[in-house]
Amino acid sequence: MIKLYDYVLSVNCYKQRLMMSILDVAYETVPVDFFPGWEHKGEEFKKINPLGHIPVIDDDGYILWDAHAILVYLAARYDPSGRWYPTGDPGLLGETASWMLFAEGTTNTASAARLCVNLGYDFDLEACQAGAHRLFRVLDEHLWFREREGREWVCSGAHPTIADIALFPDVVLSEEGGISRLDYPALRRWTDRVKRIPGFEGMPGIFPASPGL
């Protein structure tokens, strides 16, 4: 069974829990005392991941770190429909990769702001917040036009991809980093849609959506 080195309040760990819950993949978590113990920076943990960060998965001895890389692996390995990581459709796969890189940006701004506020990280909070607003503006406009095309997800396909999973936690917890989503109504509507994906599960700070029509 997959082992997930996990911290319950980490957005990047949550991305894996969410993906595995949606794909109905059984896993067990190994809690890492991320805060206040900084266990991921300790010598023991660095034997698992020398970079000293979480999440890390151990799938029967196959070790992988980096949140967005793990999403690629999980979808490629455990989604027989091939829709979450659309390797069969080069155009869609390119879009997915592009938005996964965009999600690195939201992680480094919106989620970094959250680490400053919640866990006292010494980042430039204002720069993180301003960066997140810049990206959210782009994403809101993108999603608004998707809606006009009759599409619901970040990529142009009819089915969500791992890009939605990579972006969702950074976006939906942004207010914990002092980044209001009041100016991004299309982004807010998209978070409702992600919450309605069968198998969706939340984490502290993420509330469920009402049932859709």
Added chain:
Amino acid sequence: MTQVTADPFTLWHPVASAHDVPYRHVHHGQLLGRELAVWRADDDYVNVWENRCLHRGVRLSIGMNDGTELRCQYHGWRYANRSAGCTYIPAHPADAPARTICNRTFASVERYGLVWSGEDPVGDPPTVEVLEAGTPFGLRNLPVNASAELAVQHLRDHRFLPSARLGSDPAGSAGSAEMSVDGAGDYSVVLTSRAGGAQSTAVFFVQPVDSGRCVIRGVLAETPAPSEQAAVLRHHAVELNRLVARIEAEAARLPAPEPMVPVLQQVPLHLAEVPEAPAGRQAALRVQVRRKWETAAGVAAFELVPITGVLPTFQPGAHIDVHLPNGLVRQYSITNGPGETSYYRLGVKLEPDSTGGSVCLHETVREGDVLAISEPRNNFPLRRDSMRTILLAGGIGITPLLAMAQSLDRMSLAFELHCFAQSAEHTAFSDVLDRLGESVVRHLGLPPDETVAEIRRLVAAHDEFTHLYVCGPGPMLEAARREAAAAGWSDDHVHFEYFKNTTEIDDSSTFEVALARSALTVTVLSGSTILEVLREQGVPLPSSCEQGACGTCVATVLEGEPDHQDVYLNDSDHEAGDRIMTCVSRALSDRLVLDL
């Protein structure tokens, strides 16, 4: 510089675009510094509310819109479509929330694909001739980090291309178009673009979000052909983004204005204090019969709509007093499901031995008539914390249970609604029952003994997480209570509502009643009731049915032994003796002390 001439707090402003409020979503808005929760109910009414739950001030924009009610994420308080009244408090599952628990609402009108509201708007939302005459087409709205005034000023120099020029050249430059400002207000600009024989007019409304923030909401006067819409939307998005960049660059050079501080409404004094109980039977509302129809053999249904304003919030199980043209006052349950807040729907059975109530409603009251009714009162509240709810309806006893079933269904809580009726033709509101699907079980044409046997079967299995609600004719209700008791149900899991009290009232006793709070002692002589005597002494007590069935005139007993003659309280309540129905019950002891 554009001069702001009108008080923005008295104007209508757009607070959302129609596409911002799809079903089952809560839009997070802001106007003049005040945050708003904007949500569309399944009946298409768009609610514009203060964005804070009355309970702990949590933003309602993170709440859940279930199509009929908005549920706060923190403690689950539920608020009704339109009225914003609280319908359920999970921490008090057995109690009906007071009608006065109500969120602040703001005006709401949909026009030109925008939702219009305001702090204290005067008159109607603005009408714009080119949009009235045209086929309005909404552009993407853009948030701007600048004041509305600055945005309006820059919008006068905004450029775009006519829609007809975009099909061939979506990347065309707006620089070649001839622009004219056809109109401008404090918060809007009308622009026309002419190029190559084509022209398009657009109205740009600017929503003042806060002193230093606004949203530009553009509406084209004419809807482009479907094949051209994507190019038109892209073109305007590009041009507006350029405009926004210019506005924000200028705003960044200006001193940042202080954010606006919205005035949060204080709880009115009359709500902060212990409310004064109204004396007598109040008929505070006037409603019009919008529709009257036969919903089953001998059962007339009525839809009552407000003459002005919004109807007060009701909860499942609630009833109203209807003051009839012939002077009688009768109680009828509200059958509506959650969110059906624009009317009250009642079902009235014609009673062969009617004393004039049902006959009057059946024969005299017609569509268009005005009736006086009381505000809803809920003495038959529905718990929403059971794992399973069994509803037993006998005949017209379906009415309160129909409201309950619809609430449970909406909340995806397990329930069974058993309808006992003579035949399918005698089953009221079949259309609503059909929508409830397999949770509804019809028991048609059973003779009394088989009805009892069926009830016995239905109540046989139960646990502490199952609750039973019964409404129907006296004998059926008695049977249900008896069978439930025999099956080991505890009294506090069995809830019932009688149509009327058929107990023969013995009013021969004479006793003294002392009022602990009012420091008043009165004597109740045989032939009069506690309620009557207290009213004569000026002690106000609410009442409704005045026959010991509805529970409205309840008083708390501090000392003395009540002589219960009501059918509202259950056997455990009667035994405990700490509450009394003042309209029919009396005293076995010489003296009663009431907490009044």
